[in-house]
Amino acid sequence: MNIGAAAQACGLPPKTIRYYEDIGLLTAGRAANGYRDYGTEDIHRLSFVQRSRSLGFSVAECRQLLSLYTDRDRASADVKAIAEEKLGEIDRKIAELTALRVTLGHLVAHCHGDNRPDCPIIDGLSGDRAGPSKG
Amino acid sequence: MNIGAAAQACGLPPKTIRYYEDIGLLTAGRAANGYRDYGTEDIHRLSFVQRSRSLGFSVAECRQLLSLYTDRDRASADVKAIAEEKLGEIDRKIAELTALRVTLGHLVAHCHGDNRPDCPIIDGLSGDRAGPSKG
DNA sequence: ATAGGGCTTCCAGCAAGGGGAAGGTCAAGG
DNA sequence: CCTTGACCTTCCCCTTGCTGGAAGCCCTAT
Numbered sequence A, B: 001m002n003i004g005a006a007a008q009a010c011g012l013p014p015k016t017i018r019y020y021e022d023i024g025l026l027t028a029g030r031a032a033n034g035y036r037d038y039g040t041e042d043i044h045r046l047s048f049v050q051r052s053r054s055l056g057f058s059v060a061e062c063r064q065l066l067s068l069y070t071d072r073d074r075a076s077a078d079v080k081a082i083a084e085e086k087l088g089e090i091d092r093k094i095a096e097l098t099a100l101r102v103t104l105g106h107l108v109a110h111c112h113g114d115n116r117p118d119c120p121i122i123d124g125l126s127g128d129r130a131g132p133s134k135g
Numbered sequence C: 001a002t003a004g005g006g007c008t009t010c011c012a013g014c015a016a017g018g019g020g021a022a023g024g025t026c027a028a029g030g
Numbered sequence D: 001c002c003t004t005g006a007c008c009t010t011c012c013c014c015t016t017g018c019t020g021g022a023a024g025c026c027c028t029a030t
Helices: A003-010 A014-022 A040-054 A059-070 A076-110 A120-126 B003-010 B014-022 B040-054 B059-070 B076-110 B120-126
Strands: none
Touching: A003 A014, A003 A040, A014 A040, A040 A059, A040 B120, A059 A076, A059 B120, A076 A120, A076 B076, A076 B120, A120 B040, A120 B059, A120 B076, B003 B014, B003 B040, B014 B040, B040 B059, B059 B076, B076 B120
């Protein structure tokens, strides 16, 4: 199976697959002509990484998960620890974005948004009620 | 005012201020000794960018906001349009992270997290209920 | 033989800076 | 006067996770 077909199968672009090989995340065999050659187990791994990435795991975390995926004797607690850490990160990001949304939402709500220059958003970003001094 | 003092005043690291100058976001005058020299208006602009960045605006957006900040005759609607676009982005990101949190939360909730190898998280990432085949 | 696709490699670059080297400057202390 | 140390300058490389492109090889079809 060439890289193009593998890409179709796992949902990752060929460039990304080569990149993952480049950084040592996944390896691939080579056919006689020098082309990368993928088997079904390779596709499983690629898909595993694709799903992990889409769930927000970094490439470094995917590397860990992949080794846990391969090691059939690891404790499920090892996997759960990584996932819970990631859950915490997601929660923190949501909280941060929510706070951001509130602040920006206030600014937007108070801006009349017409063709007059007076703008509470700019004033808010300026940190005072005046905007830039005029001269 | 040297860059270090300016950095203290606006809450941005010196490196970042130099970077902003490098990409043409902000300019600074030079003292006789070649050091960058900042006045109060420069500090206002730097602080403006710092607050904009901390509210999630990209550097490109800061560039727009900065020109709107400077232009005392622009319509507040121009500013509001950018802010509302950003608000939409924030909402989309929150929604995406929330969905992610639900999915990953389900996986974590179903993983017993003990020292047995059976792990619903790995199974979920594998896209089937088996994990990698053993042979 | 030739056209076209797909494959290979390497090189450059995006956001948004951070780290650190090599060297110029300035103010204080002995 | 000299040194020390903090600060400033420019420079380039590193990061994360890819993406695009150029040059060139391989394979298939006609």
